[in-house]
Amino acid sequence: xxxxxxxxxxxxxxxxxxxxxxxxxxxxxxxxxxxxxxxxxxxxxxxxxxxxxxxxxxxxxxxxxxxxxxxxxxxxxxxxxxxxxxxxxxxxxxxxxxxxxxxxxxxxxxxxxxxxxxxxxxxxxxxxxxxxxxxxxxxxxxxxxxxxxxxxxxxxxxxxxxxxxxxxxxxxxxxxxxxxxxxxxxxxxxxxxxxxxxxxxxxxxxxxxxxxxxxxxxxxxxxxxxxxxxxxxxxxxxxxxxxxxxxxxxxxxxxxxxxxxxxxxxxxxxxxxxxxxxxxxxxxxxxxxxxxxxxxxxxxxxxxxxxxxxxxxxxxxxxxxxxxxxxxxxxx
Amino acid sequence: xxxxxxxxxxxxxxxxxxxxxxxxxxxxxxxxxxxxxxxxxxxxxxxxxxxxxxxxxxxxxxxxxxxxxxxxxxxxxxxxxxxxxxxxxxxxxxxxxxxxxxxxxxxxxxxxxxxxxxxxxxxxxxxxxxxxxxxxxxxxxxxxxxxxxxxxxxxxxxxxxxxxxxxxxxxxxxxxxxxxxxxxxxxxxxxxxxxxxxxxxxxxxxxxxxxxxxxxxxxxxxxxxxxxxxxxxxxxxxxxxxxxxxxxxxxxxxxxxxxxxxxxxxxxxxxxxxxxxxxxxxxxxxxxxxxxxxxxxxxxx
Amino acid sequence: xxxxxxxxxxxxxxxxxxxxxxxxxxxxxxxxxxxxxxxxxxxxxxxxxxxxxxxxxxxxxxxxxxxxxxxxxxxxxxxxxxxxxxxxxxxxxxxxxxxxxxxxxxxxxxxxxxxxxxxxxxxxxxxxxxxxxxxxxxxxxxxxxxxxxxxxxxxxxxxxxxxxxxxxxxxxxxxxxxxxxxxxxxxxxxxxxxxxxxxxxxxxxxxxx
Numbered sequence: 001x002x003x004x005x006x007x008x009x010x011x012x013x014x015x016x017x018x019x020x021x022x023x024x025x026x027x028x029x030x031x032x033x034x035x036x037x038x039x040x041x042x043x044x045x046x047x048x049x050x051x052x053x054x055x056x057x058x059x060x061x062x063x064x065x066x067x068x069x070x071x072x073x074x075x076x077x078x079x080x081x082x083x084x085x086x087x088x089x090x091x092x093x094x095x096x097x098x099x100x101x102x103x104x105x106x107x108x109x110x111x112x113x114x115x116x117x118x119x120x121x122x123x124x125x126x127x128x129x130x131x132x133x134x135x136x137x138x139x140x141x142x143x144x145x146x147x148x149x150x151x152x153x154x155x156x157x158x159x160x161x162x163x164x165x166x167x168x169x170x171x172x173x174x175x176x177x178x179x180x181x182x183x184x185x186x187x188x189x190x191x192x193x194x195x196x197x198x199x200x201x202x203x204x205x206x207x208x209x210x211x212x213x214x215x216x217x218x219x220x221x222x223x224x225x226x227x228x229x230x231x232x233x234x235x236x237x238x239x240x241x242x243x244x245x246x247x248x249x250x251x252x253x254x255x256x257x258x259x260x261x262x263x264x265x266x267x268x269x270x271x272x273x274x275x276x277x278x279x280x281x282x283x284x285x286x287x288x289x290x291x292x293x294x295x296x297x298x299x300x301x302x303x304x305x306x307x308x309x310x311x312x313x314x315x316x317x318x319x320x321x322x323x324x325x326x327x328x329x330x331x332x
Numbered sequence: 333x334x335x336x337x338x339x340x341x342x343x344x345x346x347x348x349x350x351x352x353x354x355x356x357x358x359x360x361x362x363x364x365x366x367x368x369x370x371x372x373x374x375x376x377x378x379x380x381x382x383x384x385x386x387x388x389x390x391x392x393x394x395x396x397x398x399x400x401x402x403x404x405x406x407x408x409x410x411x412x413x414x415x416x417x418x419x420x421x422x423x424x425x426x427x428x429x430x431x432x433x434x435x436x437x438x439x440x441x442x443x444x445x446x447x448x449x450x451x452x453x454x455x456x457x458x459x460x461x462x463x464x465x466x467x468x469x470x471x472x473x474x475x476x477x478x479x480x481x482x483x484x485x486x487x488x489x490x491x492x493x494x495x496x497x498x499x500x501x502x503x504x505x506x507x508x509x510x511x512x513x514x515x516x517x518x519x520x521x522x523x524x525x526x527x528x529x530x531x532x533x534x535x536x537x538x539x540x541x542x543x544x545x546x547x548x549x550x551x552x553x554x555x556x557x558x559x560x561x562x563x564x565x566x567x568x569x570x571x572x573x574x575x576x577x578x579x580x581x582x583x584x585x586x587x588x589x590x591x592x593x594x595x596x597x598x599x600x601x602x603x604x605x606x607x608x609x610x611x612x613x614x615x616x617x618x619x620x621x622x623x624x625x626x627x628x629x630x631x632x633x
Numbered sequence: 634x635x636x637x638x639x640x641x642x643x644x645x646x647x648x649x650x651x652x653x654x655x656x657x658x659x660x661x662x663x664x665x666x667x668x669x670x671x672x673x674x675x676x677x678x679x680x681x682x683x684x685x686x687x688x689x690x691x692x693x694x695x696x697x698x699x700x701x702x703x704x705x706x707x708x709x710x711x712x713x714x715x716x717x718x719x720x721x722x723x724x725x726x727x728x729x730x731x732x733x734x735x736x737x738x739x740x741x742x743x744x745x746x747x748x749x750x751x752x753x754x755x756x757x758x759x760x761x762x763x764x765x766x767x768x769x770x771x772x773x774x775x776x777x778x779x780x781x782x783x784x785x786x787x788x789x790x791x792x793x794x795x796x797x798x799x800x801x802x803x804x805x806x807x808x809x810x811x812x813x814x815x816x817x818x819x820x821x822x823x824x825x826x827x828x829x830x831x832x833x834x835x836x837x838x839x840x841x842x
Contacts, residue, residue: 080475082405082412083435083619084612109608111497132410154500161667161811165660165746210358210722213743214350214714221710253663253744260740265501305827309659310819317815324812327499327526342701346708350715357719365726372729522733526811 041131043121048135052107053089055116055135059123062097067122074102079113079134086114110137143274150278156254157286158316158323163254168312170248170287177291181284183227183245185277188255191216191223192276195259196269203263216259224249254279289319370453373506374398380508380517381481381489395484398491399632400452401620404462404472406432413440415462415472416620419449419632426632428452430465437619439627478613487511492613496605498523499530499598507606513547513614518606530598538599540568541589542606544581547614550607554588555600564590641766648770655778655818656825660747664738665782666814672795675783677731679776681724681739683769685716686748690756690768692716697757709752710743717743747771782817 045058055076067073068091076086087105094100108114113136121128156162170180195216203209228246231239249255258279262272293315302311382396404415414433419426428447432440443465451457455474462472479491490509495502503523508516520534532538537560545553564587566572567580591599624631639647652658655665661682668674689712693700700708721739724732732739742748751771756764787793790809792800807813 080405081612083414083433083437084615109604159811161814162663162741164662164666168659168662210354210718211351213718213721213740214354214711217710217714217743221707251744251746251749253741256744257737257741260737264737303823305823305830306819310823310826313815313819313822317812317819320812320815321810324810339701339704342699343704343707346711350711353715354718354722357722361722361726365722365729368726368729524736529810 041118041121041129041133043123043128044118044131044133047116047133049108049110049114049137050101052110053104055102055104055108055114057100057102057116057118057133059098059100059121061123063093063100064122064125065093065097067120068093068100073119075117075119076102076104077115078109079115082115143270146271146274147278147281150275151282151285152323153326155282155286155323155326156257156279157283158320159327160257161320162257163252163283164316166248166252167283167286167290168309168316170245171290171312172294174288174291174295176245177287178284179242180245180248181280181287183242184249184252184255184283185280187220187223187227187246187249188258188280188283189273189276190227191220191255192258192262192272193269194223195219196262196267196272199259199263209263212260212263213256216256219259220255221250252283254283286319290316376506376519376521377479377481377491377508380491380506380519382483395482397482399449399480399482401478401480402452402458403475403478403616404430405475406466406470406472408467408470417445417447417452417458417462418620419452421630421632428461430462431623431629433619433623437622439623442627442629478616489516490613490617492609493521494605494609496601496609498525498533498601498605499595500524500526503533503602503605505602505606505609507542507610509610509614513610515542515545515550515610518542518602520602525595525598529592530595532592532595533598533602536570537565537568538590538592538602541587544585547610549586550610553603553607555591555596555603556588557591557596559593560590639763641763644763644766645770645773648767648772648774649777650774652771653774653778653825654747654771655775655782656822658747658750659822660750661745661775662818663741664735665778665818667811668735668738669779669782669786669814669817670790670809670811671787672780672783673731674734675779676776677724677728678735678738679772679779681720681735682742682745682748682775683772684720685713685742685745686751686772686775687765687768688716689713689748689752690764691761693752693756694759694761694764700757705753705757706749709749712752713748714743747775778821782814782821786813786817 043060045060047055047057050056071088071091074088074091076088077084078086086108088102089105090101090103092101092103102116113134116131116133116135118131118133120130150156154160157164157167166180166184170176198215198219199212203211203215208215224246228239228243231243231246258276262275267275290312294312297311297315306314377398378396399419401419402417404417406413406415412435414435416431416433417428418431420429426449428445428449430443430445432443434440445452445461445465447458447461451461459472459474466472477493479493480487481489481491488511490511490513492507492509493504494507495504497503501524503525504521506519506521508518510516518539520539523531523533525531525533542550560568561584563572563576563580564584567577567584572580589599589603623629648654650657654660655662664678668678689709692712693709717740720742724735724739748771751767755767759767784794786808787795788800789805790807790813792798792802792804808817
């Protein structure tokens, strides 16, 4: 991770140096979005977890060893529990005086953001002020893990058993499978985003939670109709290829399950986007895998009673067993 | 054009009818839902702390009562304080007060809220009372609840509702500690683990393994992947012969937690989550007790 | 309007067996795979589906003359969503434990193809009474499928039935795993197909004689 520009200077800069420079603000915003571990103090470049018990802090310049030796200068706590300090076992300063390692006596849970308070940082005999830092997992990593989680580990078809009617209906041929998967991904992303906004800004504030089902299914139908109209006007060729699948999307319960899950779990906007994209892509993957097998099954000698759907179910069962192997995997 | 108007009219009317049906059902069920939830919760709590008193009358005979303590985090610019809403004895009866504590656990302020225990249970009412009691520029955020059970005026147990991330989503639990912080039991309130695998955490053979562990044991509690011995399983599922109970209980007193077959991660999540939860709550209970005795607060708990 | 000529009993049996939603029409498979691990789950979700199907069918058959043909499908969706919300609220309020066990599936009834299909092919063309029996047949057909699957999976997976331990051991834990739901349905469908072929063959032979 590269440190933000404004943090690179060794000398303490006035805190309001670039308050209105949009470019830097934008850059900072991007960096903040990209790496949630961005330090909140000008003298601190980054603060991150290492191992299960260590927090590593990198300073912009060397700090005084005498300051670092006094353990009273440091306190660590979990962000939701400011009243319960973590016991710090050991404080180590790197050879160049810029890397400080705090070791706690009990393992840290990385899922919970931690606050680190560095009292009166001293560098070269000059005080740099007190730093309140937040240490948490990389936000991008968190988003990525939601995406992969919804796509593979918790695949909606093989691990959550949703959307099966459409799944078995459109997995006969590879071309249909891909068409359905792509259309579905687009619709689910659009529908989930709209329902997220509606839930956050209308249903929740007005305590209309019980209307969730009606509102979400309405939104899905609306999205399908909207995509249909737009596609027909903008790109008739594409519409010809994918138009038939649009109607089927409504019958897919994933498309209604995702908004409901977003509402239940109170996801943020970006998390919601990732979950929706993951669900769509996961469905695409599942369709593709299934259709590849079913194209071959066509030519296999199967007992008569098993032809068609029954054997497809057995194959899906085998896939589901295989996907169980992914369960419990943590990406980040 | 006339067609469109007709369609719009038809849709509006159907939406109105549907909306009133749903709204009506919601109004009828919301009340019942809340009542049932509260009742279930209370049943679970009593079951955890006093399984030998199944009936309402038995509990009344023992003067068993529950007192909730709500914790808020008060933010004032860079400063963070804690606000504990706790019941206090007064001439007019029990009312809730907010004790503002700094992060070191020193009492800064006692503020009257004028909440009865019943209204304190309703989150919107409670939040409003807390906001009204705050100074300018202060913001309060609800953190958690802790419940203290008393019988005949003696504190007998602590009930700790909590949640932590499981294998899939959050696992909501209720843990019970006795007055010396030994685990009385664990109840899994809500979870979304896989049925047959992680979902087994709610089964007696898993959750009862925590019963009777002391605070020190809990601190070093580990999850082991060995199969559950048969006699221990019968003991946990309460199917063991009565005369063997004491013997088996003693034999497995120091046992670590046996992971559920095929769901080690879920088992570990519960164990670690419980450890963390209990540790924090015990820390807070001790601070509160110190505050109460130091400031001679007539706390009703 | 081609109203049905079948008797109420025929309508009911039709939904239960000939056009069983799970094994024959292969619709609404998600809960059949996902939560048919116990008989109890099957019965509960079955009741919810039965409620939604019967009430939606009746509603639509009552107002069928007032539905503008161009907003047919939105009206169906709205009707179903309303009844699903109702049953969702009721279950959550009065049987919270069972509601938890079914998770998101109660609310997903709204996307069940089977219900919309019955409204489209039956309820919008028939009177209240036949629609009611058709809805009953489909609802019970669904419940029947769920209970059969649940019973097999519960006995083989947990050695129990309706929560009571009957075998005393767990023959094949595999069947509790959700993946086994796929296999179960595959095999059940194959059995239904096989019985049908046998039956048809028998009828042909009888005709030949």
